[in-house]
Amino acid sequence: MNPYFKKAFIELxxxxxxxxxxxxxxxxxxxxxxxxxxxxxxxxxxxxxxxxEEIYYRDFWKANGLDNIIKYELALELFDTGVNMGVGVAPRFLQEALNLMNRNQRDFPDLVVDGKIGPVSIAAYKKVDDRILLKVLNGLQFRRYVEICEKRPDQEKYFNGWMKRV
Known part of the structure; x- marks a missing residue:
């Protein structure tokens, strides 16, 4: 089992x-x-x-290809997002973030946002600043929480708790 997973699981x-x-x-x-x-x-x-732990490793960590993420902080962010928002959301957020970060650069082509962290997504990820990437991911996560509250005001009671994850 990936040592990053063990640490991330304890935090989660x-x-x-x-x-x-x-x-x-x-x-x-x-x-x-x-x-x-x-x-x-x-x-x-x-x-x-x-x-x-077994469910999280199989259905969230492995399913999202997080063994391929080099930095712990990014793996933790994607793991937590996947758990809280749904397993397919985290890789889509990563791909959307990488596409946003590539707008005026042509170091890598825009990714197909398919929710799968494969070799093309990993290659693109290796070309960006991790600190900026984490901020973009948090922004996407925040936006999603706001959208949930706008559609379902009864969910606003969870907003402050969700913000602890951003």
Whole structure:
């Protein structure tokens, strides 16, 4: 298992916490951030930390190709975004961010925003400033949270908690 994943998992669990069954949470019954909505076959209330770790590694870390990310901070950002917003969102945000950062440069062509971190996305990622990339990713994440609150005002109660992730 990737050593970055272990460290990121520990940080994520610190954010996600334990068992919650908030009727206004779109994920429904949740433990360690694993939701009944996404995993209807699981007994969420009795989910173990080890089971959560296996799910996160398989369905979020590996599925998003995060073993290919060189810098821990970026891997953590993409992992956390994928967990909070959906597994396909994080790689799309990365590709959108890289396309934005390439607007007046031709170091790499615009990427197809397909939600898959493959060799072309990795090559483009290696050509940008990581600090700027993290800021662009956070901006995209912030914009998405605002859009959620605008569409569903009942979700505004989660906004301050979401901001801790940005």
């Amino acid at each position: 669990i610190g954010i996600e916490g334990g068992y919650v069954n908030d009727p206004t949470d779109r994920g429904g019954e949740t433990k360690y951030g694993i939701s009944k909505r996404s995993y209807p076959h699981l007994d969420i209330k009795n989910l173990t930390l080890q089971q959560a």
